[in-house]
Amino acid sequence: MKGLHVMLGSTYHRSIRYRNGAILLLVLMLGLAGYKGYSVWHKADLYARAAAEQAAGRDVEAEVLYMRARDISSFDYKNDEISAALSALRPVTELKRLFASLASEIAVSNGGSQEQARLVQAYAAYEAKKAEVAAADESAKKRFGELKDAYKLDEQFAAALAGAKKSLTALLQQGNGASAQEGESAMSLLLQLPASVYKDEKTKRKDLNTLFQKYDTTRLQTIFNQKSFEEALGEIVRIRQFYSERKVEAAWVLPKAETYVQGTLTRLLETNDVPGFLTHAKTFQNLKELSGSSSKVNAFIQSSLRKQTAKAEQLASAGKYADAIALYKVLGDYKDTGKEIRQTEIRWMAADPGVLLAKAKDNVRFVQTAGAKGLWGSEAIAAGVTDRGTLVTARLQADGSVVSTEGEIGGGLAVKAVSFADGLGAGKLPVVMLESQSRTRNARYTAYEVDASGLNALLDVEADGYKLQSAGVLLVRNPAGAGSGQEAVYKLQGGQYALAEVPQRVPDPSPEAKDIQPSELPQQQAETVVRLPLTITRTGSGMAVAEMDGLNVLLTGKFSWKPGNAVVTGTYTGETKILQGDRSVQAYKINVSHIEQ
Numbered sequence: 067m068k069g070l071h072v073m074l075g076s077t078y079h080r081s082i083r084y085r086n087g088a089i090l091l092l093v094l095m096l097g098l099a100g101y102k103g104y105s106v107w108h109k110a111d112l113y114a115r116a117a118a119e120q121a122a123g124r125d126v127e128a129e130v131l132y133m134r135a136r137d138i139s140s141f142d143y144k145n146d147e148i149s150a151a152l153s154a155l156r157p158v159t160e161l162k163r164l165f166a167s168l169a170s171e172i173a174v175s176n177g178g179s180q181e182q183a184r185l186v187q188a189y190a191a192y193e194a195k196k197a198e199v200a201a202a203d204e205s206a207k208k209r210f211g212e213l214k215d216a217y218k219l220d221e222q223f224a225a226a227l228a229g230a231k232k233s234l235t236a237l238l239q240q241g242n243g244a245s246a247q248e249g250e251s252a253m254s255l256l257l258q259l260p261a262s263v264y265k266d267e268k269t270k271r272k273d274l275n276t277l278f279q280k281y282d283t284t285r286l287q288t289i290f291n292q293k294s295f296e297e298a299l300g301e302i303v304r305i306r307q308f309y310s311e312r313k314v315e316a317a318w319v320l321p322k323a324e325t326y327v328q329g330t331l332t333r334l335l336e337t338n339d340v341p342g343f344l345t346h347a348k349t350f351q352n353l354k355e356l357s358g359s360s361s362k363v364n365a366f367i368q369s370s371l372r373k374q375t376a377k378a379e380q381l382a383s384a385g386k387y388a389d390a391i392a393l394y395k396v397l398g399d400y401k402d403t404g405k406e407i408r409q410t411e412i413r414w415m416a417a418d419p420g421v422l423l424a425k426a427k428d429n430v431r432f433v434q435t436a437g438a439k440g441l442w443g444s445e446a447i448a449a450g451v452t453d454r455g456t457l458v459t460a461r462l463q464a465d466g467s468v469v470s471t472e473g474e475i476g477g478g479l480a481v482k483a484v485s486f487a488d489g490l491g492a493g494k495l496p497v498v499m500l501e502s503q504s505r506t507r508n509a510r511y512t513a514y515e516v517d518a519s520g521l522n523a524l525l526d527v528e529a530d531g532y533k534l535q536s537a538g539v540l541l542v543r544n545p546a547g548a549g550s551g552q553e554a555v556y557k558l559q560g561g562q563y564a565l566a567e568v569p570q571r572v573p574d575p576s577p578e579a580k581d582i583q584p585s586e587l588p589q590q591q592a593e594t595v596v597r598l599p600l601t602i603t604r605t606g607s608g609m610a611v612a613e614m615d616g617l618n619v620l621l622t623g624k625f626s627w628k629p630g631n632a633v634v635t636g637t638y639t640g641e642t643k644i645l646q647g648d649r650s651v652q653a654y655k656i657n658v659s660h661i662e663q
Contacts, residue, residue, distance in 0.1 A: 172222045182230045183251075186258045189223055193260075227263050231256065238281045249285065250308060253278060257312050279318045286319075290326050296349050298326065303355045320359055327363050331370065340374060340393065344400045371400065378406065385647055387414035387421075412445070412466050419448030426460035426470030427452075434500075436484040436629055442496045449498045451481045459496060459516045473521030475500065475512065482509065483601065485630025485663075489534055490524065491515045492558055497524060501631050504528045507546055508633070508662075513563075525563040527556070531633060531662025534626060539566075543662060579635050584614035587654050590638050596656065597635045605629060611644060611653070618651055620644055623658035635660040 171188035199210040214220065234252040256274055264270035282305070289301045302323045309316035327350055334343040347367045351357045357364060374397055381390035390410050394403040415422035419437030424430075432450035439446045444461040451457055455477060460470040475481075480503040491497040495515050502510040511532060513525035528546040535541050538558035545554050548565050555567035579597040582590065590596060600612035600619060605627035612619040612632075620642055621627070621634060636658035644653045 169217055172226045182255055185226055185230055186255055192219060227259055231259055231263050235277060238277055249281060282319060286322050295330055295346055299350060299353055299356060303353060324360050324362050328366050335370060340396050382410045382413060383648060408466060415462050416446035422446060422448040422460045422462055423450045423458055425468050427458050434481050434484045436486060438486045438629055441486060441488055442494060447496060449484050451484060457498060457514060457521060459498060471516050471520060483631040485628055487513055487628060492538060499630060522561060533663060584617055587617060592640045594638045596638050599633050601631050602627060602629050618644060618653035620653045620655045621658050625661055628663060630663060633662040634658055
């Protein structure tokens with residue numbers, strides 16, 4: 067009985083579980099049926115309301131309702147009609163997506179320049195959509211207006227753009243606190259902000275010009291202080307290009323660049339760094355993007371070059387030919403100065419016989435030289451005795467070329483002076499007179515006629531002096547040998563001078579003359595008759611200039627003056643002034659009554 071009782075109990079409990087399970091299943095089925103019924107009703111209601119809104123022209127509200135109806139997908143109720151309606155309302159969907167994206171960009175615009183750039187791009191997209199809708203139909207305009215109001219985009223953009231303006235302006239006001247890239251990025255973004263942020267376009271342009279000019283003043287000064295000249299010019303070109311690409315005039319940049327360039331060039335000239343000046347000037351003018359706009363700096367460069375060229379000419383006029391040529395060569399790195407160099411070299415050769423001889427014979431040492439101008443059809447002529455016992459002549463032709471000859475003068479000559487003896491020869495060939503030491507007379511006089519083939523000896527005599535009586539006739543004072551103690555007549559015969567007449571007693575030209583040395587001339591009383599040895603360096607009509615012991619002596623009288631050593635007798639008249647180059651110098655004047663050469 068007890069086993070039966072247990073079995074009946076177990077059956078009872080199992081039947082209870084079956085009953086409860088059946089009840090739960092029934093409840094679930096009733097719930098599902100109720101939910102499905104509600105969903106059917108809710109979807110039908112949403113569809114009906116959406117269709118009503120669409121029919122009333124309220125597309126935005128209709129699109130929202132159709133989207134909610136579409137999301138109920140557990141059964142098919144007018145799914146095709148809902149899809150067709152949403153397809154027709156796709157512009158609303160796309161517009162909402164756009165506005166949601168724009169709102170998202172605005173939300174992150176409080177960051178750095180990268181986020182502000184996205185803000186500017188978002189505003190540009192918003193304005194582009196506005197322009198597109200403005201040309202669309204009324205329904206599109208209505209949809210746009212409803213969503214714009216719903217998202218409050220105008221208000222959000224106004225606030226975000228004002229904030230961007232403030233932060234970007236503050237960054238530029240830091241000056242060097244921002245890097246060049248950050249600064250120019252901020253400038254570019256400020257230029258892209260709408261004029262409404264500044265009230266209007268005129269105010270925007272004025273405010274930004276003031277801000278940019280102040281920023282550029284600081285950054286340009288930093289560039290000028292820290293970068294090389296070439297690098298600084300490159301930065302200026304880049305800055306001007308930056309403004310040009312953004313159609314900003316930036317009239318303040320070029321004047322600052324001009325001031326910097328001209329100041330740099332001026333400092334180089336003040337320190338006489340002409341090569342540096344020319345290098346910097348060429349660097350500037352090679353940058354056509356900059357030099358093409360700056361007539362001021364170009365005019366300064368040309369003016370400075372003219373002054374340097376004039377300086378070189380002044381150096382040449384003052385006899386400083388080496389300095390003049392050196393300056394012309396430096397200027398030659400900027401412009402062609404070959405003509406000026408050649409002309410100065412010619413002037414130098416004409417003025418300095420040593421230079422003319424060096425042009426004819428390089429690497430030769432001359433122990434005695436002489437020069438003259440305008441003789442024998444040449445611009446200048448020079449003669450020199452070398453340390454190897456030869457006589458070199460060099461003639462500067464009108465075209466600037468140099469013709470030279472060289473010949474042996476024989477050993478045993480200790481040459482004291484070299485001079486040109488114009489008129490001593492028979493033809494138009496140059497004649498060079500050498501005065502050498504003599505043991506018994508004032509000098510040994512040897513004269514050579516110079517032709518293309520070499521030297522032809524005209525005269526070789528030891529005497530106390532000589533003078534040209536007429537063409538081919540010499541009066542030789544106290545010659546050695548025949549005619550000793552007399553004034554002998556020598557005539558040019560067969561290409562050489564030889565004793566021609568019985569010598570006559572030499573008259574004393576001035577028995578009362580006082581023999582002095584040139585250094586004693588300043589101590590003499592005026593009207594004193596003096597006799598002294600001199601070296602004539604310059605000749606002219608009725609006058610000559612001699613230089614001895616650092617003194618200048620002006621000689622006057624009707625003589626055939628010739629450069630070279632001479633013994634002069636005459637009346638000392640006192641001090642006077644003569645021109646030496648472009649300067650007036652002190653000289654002592656003698657009215658000559660007799661000269662021995």
